[in-house]
Amino acid sequence: MHQYPSNRWxxxxxxxxxxxxxxxxxxAVCSFNPVYGQGMTVAAIEATILGQCLRAGDVDLPRRFFRAAAKPVRVAWQTAVGSDLALPEVQGRPSLSMRLTNAYTEHVLRAAGIAAAPGVRHTRRAGAAARTGIRHRDTGSHGSSAVSRRTSSA
Structure with a gap:
């Protein structure tokens, strides 16, 4: 049970x-509904951005950091809010871009049920980590992104 099952920016x-x-x-900057599992990732991205800002000096540090951090936070925010607005019990009307993103995400999640690689590619494309210079190791079409299927004889 989470105390604040909501998104706050x-x-x-x-x-x-x-x-x-x-x-x-x-x-303290942006908290996400824990069901989406974005909080620690966004915090790690913010820590990376803070490190970059500190390397550039401390002049106007807070403003530079908050402006730079807003970009990846916005990506995660739009994903979380768009997902919430897709639920029938949530009031509000999703924008056209949110409806398109939700439709695309639904398509990717269905494909991910068949093979893991499309889900991994979507995560890399949509994730804010790619926008901050954090590198991901691509295992190709076989390696760790391959899915093995188990069949039951029962």
Missing amino acids: RRYDKMARLPEGFVVIGD
Whole structure:
């Protein structure tokens, strides 16, 4: 049971004034409904971005960090909110882009039930990690992305 089964994005990137030398990452920036499993990934991406910002110096660090972090957070946010809006019990109307993304995701998930490779490719394309320079090891069409099927004799 999770205390906050919802999505909350605190838009530090849009604040007119920020405390100098103070940044927050992870759920303090954006918390996701735990059912989507995005929180730790987004926090790790934010940590990578924070490292890049620190290497560039500490001048206007909070503003640079929050603006840079907003880009990958937006990708995860749109995925989570779009998925929520696809549920009949959630009020609201998904935008055209959310409806198209949901339809595409549904198609990929169905394909992933047949072979893992399309799901892996979709995750790499849609994931914010690819936008921050984090590299993924591609095993090709065989390797670890291959799916073995078990048949039951019972």
